[in-house]
Amino acid sequence: MKITSIELAILESPYDYGMADDASDSRGPKYALIVKVSTDEGIVGIADCDSHPHVMKALIDAPRYLKSFSEGLKYAVIGENPFEYDKIWTNMYASSYYQGRRGAAIHAMSAIDIAIWDIIGKASGQPVGVMLGARNHERIKAYASTLFRRTPEAMKEAVRKYRALGYRAMKFGWGAVAEDPRRVVALVAAAREEAGDGMDIMVDGMWTPDVKLAIRLVKELEQYGVFFVEEPLHADNLEGYRKLANAVDVRIACGEQLGGLYEYKQLIAEGDIDIIQPDVSRAGGLTETRRLVAMAEQAGKLIVPHAWTSDILTAASLHLNAYQKHPLFQEFCTNDTPLSRDLVAEPLKLDGEGYVAVPAGPGLGVELDDEAVRKYTVDALKVTL
Template structure:
């Protein structure tokens, strides 16, 4: 089997990102990046990528500047056998040396890598988690992932809504608490008083530079039994994260903005956070994050994948969680936007116990809704090298 082409579609949402007053929920990114990897045996792998779609397209389609050293990722991928995923990953990484082999380059590599694993699963008739090494779990507890509302009353209403939908956990992030981190305590207090103790509460997005303020706020949040606090500091502040993690009892989470094992190793050692949060579509794809699972387990930490785009990324994250020995949560984006909810014909759903089941069909186990893809596509390209 050989890879013959890479197809890229950039989709544009009719909505702007954020928490609009007329919306039933938060609205996700303005754009989506849908990628297909085609083979000479008629098997196609799919992926989405939680990164800037126009930049992803450029990284993949760019002409050769220096052969095998600085060129578009298409040169490292097309013509290769998808079962040689590690070889392909290494070629892509090397071919990105001069344009920056971390960050955006790994984001684009991640999308291609996820699609390659989808091909491997489809070619063998197995779900991706089996091909990763083991379907250790059939379902994963989900948390509703949304944005902070502006008032305590709105927070209580939102939390009650997610509980009525069957969620046993909810994460609120960004918005009001990024603008003013001190607002996080009364807003979280309102949730806990409003819904009682039968839901896990997770907090995201204070993103302050003030380590002492972060310590104070996280300690106060501990009074409301939050499961974790995600990115209370800016992600590059590793020294600050270590001070914070060692000063509080609440679990500290970080990692969605990192790419590649080198950066995660640095976070584990220098930041000493409790929970590592790779986004499979930014951290290096399943090939790289599969290795990270072992690294995190050996460090005595937890790994909870970040997934805030569509059911395509959620499915890839579910397979990673299934492969883990001790998964904790599956992030379940509740965005009220077609680019989150309508891109596949078999959407992932919550069961009555608040779990999402790991797909059982070959590959990722989700199938694109081509009609919806066409409706929202504003830029499209197929490269064949």
């Protein structure tokens, strides 16, 4: 089997990112990237990528500058056997040396890698989790992932909404708290008052450069039983994370902005946080995050994958969670946008206990809704050699 082409579709949402006061929920990213990797046997793998689609397009389709050293990722992928995923990953990494092999390059690599694993699963008639090496779990507890509301009463209303939808865990991030981190305590207090003791609550997006302020706020949040606080500091502030994690009892989480094992190794060693949050579509795909699971387990850390785009990424993250021995949560985006749940033929859903089933079909176990993809596509490209 050989890879014959890579197809890219850039989708545009009719909504801008954010949380309007009169909106029922948050609005997700303005753009999305759908990647299809085709083979000479007619098997097509799919992926999406939580990065800037127009930048991803350039990284994949760029002309050759220096062979196997600085060129578009297509040169490392097309013509290869998808079952040699490790070889392809290594060659993609080498092809990006001069234009920067971390950051955006790893994002583009991640999308291709996810699609390759989808091919591997489909060709083998097995779910991706099995092909990773273990399907240890059939379902994962989901948390509603949304933005902070602006008032305590609006927070209570949001808790009532997500509880009625079946969630038993929720995470509020950014929004009003990003504008002023000091607002977080009153808003979380209102959420806990409405939720009672039967709901896990997580916090995201304070993102302050002030480590002492972060320590004070997280300590105040402890009384409300917050399960974890995500990225209260900038991702590069590893010394600040170490000080924060060692000063509080609440679990500290970070990692969605990182890519590749080198950066996660540094986060573990220098930041000493409790929960690592790789985004499979940015951290190096399933090939690299599979390795990260082993690294995290050896370091005594937990992994909760970041997943805030479509059900394609959610499915990939579910398979990574199923591979873990002790998964905690599946992030389940609640965005009110067609680029979230509408892009697959059968959207993922919660069961009656607040869990999401790990897809059981071959590959990722989800298929594109081609009509929806066509409806929102504003730029498309088929890459061959």
